[in-house]
Amino acid sequence: MSEAAAAIWFDVGTIADIPKLGARVVASREGPIAVFRTASDRIFALRDKCPHRGGPLSQGIVHGEHVTCPLHGWNIALATGQATAPDIGCAAAITVRIEAGRIQLRFSPSAE
Amino acid sequence: MNMMHKKQRLAVIGNGMAGMRCVEELLKRDALRYRITVFGAEPHTNYDRIMLSSVLAGEKEIDQIVINPLSWYGENEIRLFAGDGVVAVDRTLKTVTAESGRVEPYDKLLIATGSRPIVPPIPGLDLPGVCAFRDIADIEQMIGASEQYKRAIVIGGGLLGLEAANGLLKRGMSVAVVHLMDTLMERQLDPVAGGLLQRELDGRGLNFFMNGQTEEIFGETRVQGVRLADGREIPGDLVVMAIGIRPNVELAKKCDLDINRGIIVDDTMRTSDRDIFAVGECVEHRGRTYGLVAPLYEMAKICAEHLAEDNAPGAGYTGSVLSTKLKVTGVDLFSAGNFIPGEDCSDLTFHDSARQVYKKLVLRDGRLEGVVLYGDVADSGWYFELLRKREDVTAYRDGLLFGQNIVAAMGNAPKTSVADLPGDYQICGCNGVCKSTITDTIAAKSLTTLDEVRAHTKASASCGSCTHLVEALLKVTLGTTFEEAAPAGMCKCTPLTHEDVRRRIKDEALKSIPAAMSALGWRTPDGCASCRPALNFYLLCAWPGEYHDDAQSRFINERAHANIQKDGTFSVIPRMWGGTTNARELRAIADVVDKYAIPAVKLTGGQRIDMLGVSKQQLPAVWRDLNAAGMVSGHAYGKALRTVKTCVGSEWCRFGVQDSTAMGIALEKMTWGSWHPHKVKLAVSGCPRNCAEATIKDFGVIAVESGWELLVGGNGGIKLRGTELLCKVATSAEVLEYCGAFLQLYREEARYLDRTAPWIERVGLDYVKTRIVEDETGRKALYARFLYAQKFAQIDPWEQNAVQDKPKAEFRLLAEAN
Numbered sequence: 001m002s003e004a005a006a007a008i009w010f011d012v013g014t015i016a017d018i019p020k021l022g023a024r025v026v027a028s029r030e031g032p033i034a035v036f037r038t039a040s041d042r043i044f045a046l047r048d049k050c051p052h053r054g055g056p057l058s059q060g061i062v063h064g065e066h067v068t069c070p071l072h073g074w075n076i077a078l079a080t081g082q083a084t085a086p087d088i089g090c091a092a093a094i095t096v097r098i099e100a101g102r103i104q105l106r107f108s109p110s111a112e
Numbered sequence: 113m114n115m116m117h118k119k120q121r122l123a124v125i126g127n128g129m130a131g132m133r134c135v136e137e138l139l140k141r142d143a144l145r146y147r148i149t150v151f152g153a154e155p156h157t158n159y160d161r162i163m164l165s166s167v168l169a170g171e172k173e174i175d176q177i178v179i180n181p182l183s184w185y186g187e188n189e190i191r192l193f194a195g196d197g198v199v200a201v202d203r204t205l206k207t208v209t210a211e212s213g214r215v216e217p218y219d220k221l222l223i224a225t226g227s228r229p230i231v232p233p234i235p236g237l238d239l240p241g242v243c244a245f246r247d248i249a250d251i252e253q254m255i256g257a258s259e260q261y262k263r264a265i266v267i268g269g270g271l272l273g274l275e276a277a278n279g280l281l282k283r284g285m286s287v288a289v290v291h292l293m294d295t296l297m298e299r300q301l302d303p304v305a306g307g308l309l310q311r312e313l314d315g316r317g318l319n320f321f322m323n324g325q326t327e328e329i330f331g332e333t334r335v336q337g338v339r340l341a342d343g344r345e346i347p348g349d350l351v352v353m354a355i356g357i358r359p360n361v362e363l364a365k366k367c368d369l370d371i372n373r374g375i376i377v378d379d380t381m382r383t384s385d386r387d388i389f390a391v392g393e394c395v396e397h398r399g400r401t402y403g404l405v406a407p408l409y410e411m412a413k414i415c416a417e418h419l420a421e422d423n424a425p426g427a428g429y430t431g432s433v434l435s436t437k438l439k440v441t442g443v444d445l446f447s448a449g450n451f452i453p454g455e456d457c458s459d460l461t462f463h464d465s466a467r468q469v470y471k472k473l474v475l476r477d478g479r480l481e482g483v484v485l486y487g488d489v490a491d492s493g494w495y496f497e498l499l500r501k502r503e504d505v506t507a508y509r510d511g512l513l514f515g516q517n518i519v520a521a522m523g524n525a526p527k528t529s530v531a532d533l534p535g536d537y538q539i540c541g542c543n544g545v546c547k548s549t550i551t552d553t554i555a556a557k558s559l560t561t562l563d564e565v566r567a568h569t570k571a572s573a574s575c576g577s578c579t580h581l582v583e584a585l586l587k588v589t590l591g592t593t594f595e596e597a598a599p600a601g602m603c604k605c606t607p608l609t610h611e612d613v614r615r616r617i618k619d620e621a622l623k624s625i626p627a628a629m630s631a632l633g634w635r636t637p638d639g640c641a642s643c644r645p646a647l648n649f650y651l652l653c654a655w656p657g658e659y660h661d662d663a664q665s666r667f668i669n670e671r672a673h674a675n676i677q678k679d680g681t682f683s684v685i686p687r688m689w690g691g692t693t694n695a696r697e698l699r700a701i702a703d704v705v706d707k708y709a710i711p712a713v714k715l716t717g718g719q720r721i722d723m724l725g726v727s728k729q730q731l732p733a734v735w736r737d738l739n740a741a742g743m744v745s746g747h748a749y750g751k752a753l754r755t756v757k758t759c760v761g762s763e764w765c766r767f768g769v770q771d772s773t774a775m776g777i778a779l780e781k782m783t784w785g786s787w788h789p790h791k792v793k794l795a796v797s798g799c800p801r802n803c804a805e806a807t808i809k810d811f812g813v814i815a816v817e818s819g820w821e822l823l824v825g826g827n828g829g830i831k832l833r834g835t836e837l838l839c840k841v842a843t844s845a846e847v848l849e850y851c852g853a854f855l856q857l858y859r860e861e862a863r864y865l866d867r868t869a870p871w872i873e874r875v876g877l878d879y880v881k882t883r884i885v886e887d888e889t890g891r892k893a894l895y896a897r898f899l900y901a902q903k904f905a906q907i908d909p910w911e912q913n914a915v916q917d918k919p920k921a922e923f924r925l926l927a928e929a930n
Contacts, residue, residue, distance in 0.1 A: 010927075010929045011927075012926050012927035012929065013926050013927055017921065017926060018926070019663070019664055019921075020664065021638060021664040021665075022663075022664050024921065024925070024926035025925050025926060026925065026926050026927045026928070026929055027925050027927070027928045027929065027930065028928075028929045028930065029929075029930055033929075035926060039637060039638045040637075053678070054679075054680075055678075055680065056676075056680040059668040059671075059672070059676060059680070059728075060641070060668065061640075061641040061644060061645070061664070061665070061667065061668075062664065063636065063638050063639055063640045063641060063644065064636055064637055064638060064640075066640075068640070068641030070667065070668040070669075070676050071676070071678065073641065075641075085157050085178070085181045085182030085183070087156070087174075088155040088156060088157075088194055088195060089155070105929065107929065
């Protein structure tokens with residue numbers, strides 16, 4: 001609980017800033033973060049780095065709640081960052097919340 | 113926990129082909145007896161290791177060689193720990209301990225740890241760029257190296273080494289093969305067949321270093337080459353160790369099981385501990401170890417019988433007769449049994465040096481003892497059957513060497529069609545499936561397709577070389593109800609074929625991706641990365657000027673109008689009409705390179721200049737500057753018209769007979785901006801010397817005295833294909849008309865991601881000639897449709913995006929959280 005209380009929520013923009021079935025990139029101290037929007041307007045965020053060869057997931061094609069990495073076609077689940085079988089690996093997921101139509105990402109305080 | 117009978121616990125060490133086949137066989141016999149836990153050292157699900165050479169050769173993708181996806185483990189309640197190898201077995205407590213520290217108790221244990229590559233003790237093995245040829249990680253390293261480096265060295269001229277060498281050659285590397293012996297594959301081939309093979313592979317570009325003992329791998333920060341014991345030095349940027357394999361017995365040794373070369377097992381596949389079984393390449397059975405798939409599958413079956421039932425009847429495993437094929441496309445080679453004739457043997461040989469065909473049969477006591485076939489392996493199945501069943505062949509020894517048909521014609525053993533084969537004839541060697549199993553299963557389960565037969569029987573599901581026999585059996589069993597393998601659906605999102613989808617888009621006037629998906633009953637809410645780009649193309653091709661292109665359904669390169677690179681940056685290639693440029697353009701390019709500190713500049717194969725390492729955010733500004741100097745996007749990133757390569761032609765060249773440069777520029781002005789099922793490349797040569805290499809282009813033009821020759825369906829790349837002659841025309845206006853009509857036919861009828869070469873191979877050149885050459889009205893209509901579509905396609909995406917004040921959101925960061 002104390003961790004949640006101390007978390008830092010960072011405002012990155014509105015849902016409309018991201019195209020449906022698309023993504024935008026947020027620069028952060030720990031590297032780029034990909035923020036995705038699905039057809040049903042759900043928003044997810046992952047470290048913009050495919051667990052396979054580090055490809056920018058933000059540049060992939062979004063379908064359902066998955067994104068296909070543009071470099072070698074791995075399919076990554078947006079909610080968990082897990083790769084789809086037979087591939088095994090995980091891109092770190094970032095917690096997202098929507099406050100009054102604005103997208104906020106959670107950063108751990110240690111990053112500050 | 114609250115089950116009526118407490119299940120026993122089966123732990124499986126090894127998630128490979130032998131271990132999982134054993135689990136499959138066990139589930140078939142008794143799916144409820146065990147709670148199964150599988151540990152695998154590799155971070156993947158169960159895949160077909162034999163097919164790694166096809167992946168390396170670019171003939172298959174990794175996902176096509178998966179045997180059991182993750183869902184299979186879930187459905188069968190198998191717990192899988194992939195990427196977590198077992199490091200210890202405690203036989204007293206009956207537990208296994210994995211690398212991660214996880215401890216699992218077992219009642220029965222199955223060891224299927226496979227084998228390890230043999231690595232001789234030579235210096236330099238730990239240099240970057242040295243790998244084995246064993247698992248997915250090795251293949252990824254080899255493919256990665258082939259993209260960056262030029263020269264590979266494969267150590268080992270056996271089956272494994274030659275498949276590795278062939279794959280790397282196909283990936284564009286120059287490949288040297290070092291082999292300790294003086295003939296290739298000496299364990300499977302006699303010296304004559306080995307010599308034929310070497311000549312063939314030599315002709316394909318492999319360089320052989322025979323009698324070569326590797327003494328040292330040298331290099332500073334990465335491998336630079338190998339040195340042989342006789343002083344020869346071979347330079348290389350990648351060294352693949354493919355000498356052979358040895359059983360992986362480390363774990364068995366640590367827990368004190370009886371081992372020799374492999375883990376010793378009895379005919380029930382039990383080790384020296386009654387509760388521990390072992391199968392696959394790690395075992396030694398009656399003094400023999402095995403490294404091919406067929407015996408592993410036989411062992412898996414026997415082992416499953418004994419896991420399923422404590423005192424299972426049956427003879428148990430008695431050993432296997434081996435046969436070998438080399439998976440190198442275009443090399444037909446087969447070997448089985450003992451082919452070096454002993455004292456009491458005699459041999460029959462046939463050698464046709466013109467056709468490069470060689471056959472050798474070794475006989476003992478009137479029975480076939482060994483077979484080596486090179487160049488013609490049509491009778492390999494028949495010979496192997498005679499060998500396996502120890503048939504007496506004395507009656508037709510005269511004709512034996514000439515094959516089954518000749519023997520049948522002589523009035524002996526008239527087994528000419530698959531219908532006449534006996535029920536116990538082995539159809540699938542990899543999986544040990546005989547004819548009656550296949551026909552019985554087809555009848556019992558009402559199977560109608562090849563895929564179903566594969567799923568239920570495994571026949572032709574491994575190397576696939578018996579597919580034609582399995583199809584023939586389906587045909588014979590079902591009679592007229594069998595339809596030739598129906599074309600597969602576009603992707604997992606729909607069972608409809610590409611052709612179905614294209615037809616219904618037109619017939620039902622579907623004009624957007626959501627409309628198409630809803631009308632055609634897509635199984636997924638918004639498709640996948642494979643069908644969405646295809647649908648986007650089909651819609652824009654069907655409805656020029658009406659369809660609104662869907663950027664989110666385009667691959668990133670087409671969305672960003674630039675080519676994504678391995679580090680996530682992009683490359684920028686301006687159009688250079690017909691490969692021509694001038695001082696102003698070159699100066700502007702130089703200025704852009706300086707201004708944006710672009711790290712690399714490279715000439716492309718299509719006569720243009722590539723600026724590499726541009727970040728996505730920089731793209732609009734780079735385009736603005738290039739636009740200002742009159743340059744436009746080269747579409748080097750798209751399933752689109754790429755370039756028109758030309759030579760200088762009659763304007764300058766003393767041999768040129770027509771102005772190929774002007775012809776090329778006219779073609780490029782007409783075709784630029786057009787979208788296609790795949791990339792399209794053109795070239796125009798000014799004389800038959802063909803300096804513009806028009807004979808490996810999708811549409812090539814070669815000038816002759818009386819006009820132009822039009823060539824179609826060529827490409828470079830993994831599978832090189834030369835063009836075929838479409839026709840000859842007299843004027844440059846005709847060149848434009850035929851080219852436009854040909855491209856439009858390709859756009860309208862090819863499947864997305866088919867280049868012109870596979871498309872023409874499917875429909876036939878005659879069909880294309882009928883539509884383009886013979887049907888003048890049809891050609892003119894196609895040409896008109898192409899020109900109409902171009903009215904909406906010839907928009908420079910750079911100009912659209914290179915806005916002066918603020919670039920589009922696509923090229924901007926959403927936020928900076930620093």
